[in-house]
Every structure is written in structure tokens, then in C-alpha cells.
Amino acid sequence: MGELGLNKIFGALLATALGLMALLQLPGLVFGGEGAGHGAEHGEELTLSQQMCGKFHYCIEIAEATSAAGPVEPVFDLGAALAAADAARGERIFAGQCSTCHTITPGGANGTGPNLNNVVGADKAHLAGFAYSGAMANAEGTWTYENLNDWLKNPGGYVKGTSMSFAGLKKDTDRVNVMAYLAANTKGAPAFPAPMAAAPEAAEGETVPAEGETVPADAAAEPAEGEAAPAEGEVAPAEAPVEEVQPT
Numbered sequence: 001m002g003e004l005g006l007n008k009i010f011g012a013l014l015a016t017a018l019g020l021m022a023l024l025q026l027p028g029l030v031f032g033g034e035g036a037g038h039g040a041e042h043g044e045e046l047t048l049s050q051q052m053c054g055k056f057h058y059c060i061e062i063a064e065a066t067s068a069a070g071p072v073e074p075v076f077d078l079g080a081a082l083a084a085a086d087a088a089r090g091e092r093i094f095a096g097q098c099s100t101c102h103t104i105t106p107g108g109a110n111g112t113g114p115n116l117n118n119v120v121g122a123d124k125a126h127l128a129g130f131a132y133s134g135a136m137a138n139a140e141g142t143w144t145y146e147n148l149n150d151w152l153k154n155p156g157g158y159v160k161g162t163s164m165s166f167a168g169l170k171k172d173t174d175r176v177n178v179m180a181y182l183a184a185n186t187k188g189a190p191a192f193p194a195p196m197a198a199a200p201e202a203a204e205g206e207t208v209p210a211e212g213e214t215v216p217a218d219a220a221a222e223p224a225e226g227e228a229a230p231a232e233g234e235v236a237p238a239e240a241p242v243e244e245v246q247p248t
Helices: 003-031 033-041 048-056 078-083 087-097 145-153 172-184
Strands: none
Touching: 078 145, 078 172, 087 172, 145 172
């Protein structure tokens, strides 16, 4: 074999070796190879932007998308909850968590807490002769359903300085069931508050006015296609009568 043939073989082997080396380096170039390995050793995972910045000095800061408004908390509809309340369940909750301090029978004796018969709608310190705490004795207003809901949820937070040590009923269903039971044991109890009105749904292509926004009553109807709307102050002419043609 001549020298030319050996040179060709050597060149082919060299080209093959270079190709294999390029193939081995290609994943590192695409996926961050060395930078990703370095990050993995430190328990970090590099983003694509960081890999591009480290390899090719092409750096772009990408801000994470966050909601400015934050999570929307569900609105508690007291009226709807009371309409679906179960006074029998409320009686069981009262017996288990309230009866150690309160009675509810008509004319029943006071315990550590006052008798709760006819409490709905009454003044907050409604029983003459019961030794209410100073905070409760000075509390203004009556036991509306809204006030009872706040009181039963967190007595100490609702009336600061109350001597009632009960932690409260945290579940909405427990509170409304107890309120329904209290209402059943109140002569002439106030009616439950009405449920909240549902938000109107707009038809396709229609915009619902924002809260507090009114639609003018004298708003002109949109003219049909090809029909011109009358100018301001101009009265649209009545439809012209059809002329009847007598047969000859």
C-alpha cells in the first residue's frame, strides 16, 4: 500500500474520531451539560434561561407570572345557609357543646351562662338579674342572625373581654344549625335573612353593567343593519301608508 493510501485511511479515522467527539459534546451544548451537572451537584436545577446565560452569555430575565389579586375567598351566604339549616342537628350540637353552661327551656334556670330561650332578636344582655360580664353588659345591639353568627364563630373576638371561654363553632353548618335551633326556641323569632342575589349572567356578546352602574332608561335601541339612527332631537318619521291602487 502506498503512502497516499495510508494518508487516506488516517484521515478517515481522524474524521470519525472528531465526529464521535462532536456527538458526545452535542447534548452538553443543548441541555447545559457542564452547567447542569454543576447545578445538580449542589442540589440546584438550572432553568433554560440560566443554561443559555452560562453557555452563550445570552441572558434574559423571565418574571414569574403571579396573580396580583391573590386567591379569591368564597363569600358566606348566611341567608342561604340558614334556609338549608337543620334545627334537629343544632339541638344535638347545643346538647353536646352548650348545655353545660346554658339552658333553653322556657323559664329555665340560668347556669354559668344565661338561659337562651327567646334569645334571637333580644338585647345582648337581655336577662334582668343575670350577672353578665362588664363587656357583655356594655355591648350594644341585639342578637340578630348576623351577630349570632359572629358570636358563635369567635365569642372572645366578637365581644372583647367576655367571660365566656368557649372557643366557638368554626364550621359554618354547625353555627347555622345552632341558630336554627335557637330560632325554634324563640317565640316570634325574626325571619331568616334573604339569600344573596345571584350575579346576572350576560347573554353572548352582551356586557353586564358593573356594580353601582345604571343603564339609562331612555337609551335608544340599536338600529337594524342598513337603517340610520335618528339624530339627537330628531323624531323618526312614522311608517308611510301603502297607497292602494284601484283596478282599472
